[in-house]
Amino acid sequence: MDESMIINIGGEAIRVIIYIAGPMLICAMIVGIVISILQAITQINEATLTFIPKMVAVVVVLIVAAPWMLKILQEYTINVISNAGMWVK
Numbered sequence: 001m002d003e004s005m006i007i008n009i010g011g012e013a014i015r016v017i018i019y020i021a022g023p024m025l026i027c028a029m030i031v032g033i034v035i036s037i038l039q040a041i042t043q044i045n046e047a048t049l050t051f052i053p054k055m056v057a058v059v060v061v062l063i064v065a066a067p068w069m070l071k072i073l074q075e076y077t078i079n080v081i082s083n084a085g086m087w088v089k
Contacts, residue, residue, distance in 0.1 A: 016076045024058045031057045
């Protein structure tokens with residue numbers, strides 16, 4: 001196993017992490033920004049107001065995107081396990 005293989009494995013792992021966590025993080029960010037704008041407009045300064053809508057939005061995104069996320073994770077796992085013998089040599 002040389003450096004290029006390790007870099008490829010690490011890069012692929014980071015790509016999978018971004019694909020799996022990205023939709024939920026982007027959704028939480030958008031909901032947070034929208035609620036922050038509404039708080040600024042109405043001058044309501046309550047820090048806990050954004051927590052529940054963010055949680056609900058992240059759960060909805062997780063439910064909707066779960067099959068796609070599972071497929072991405074499954075493909076990565078199959079790739080790592082099937083190539084493990086070649087990487088060890």
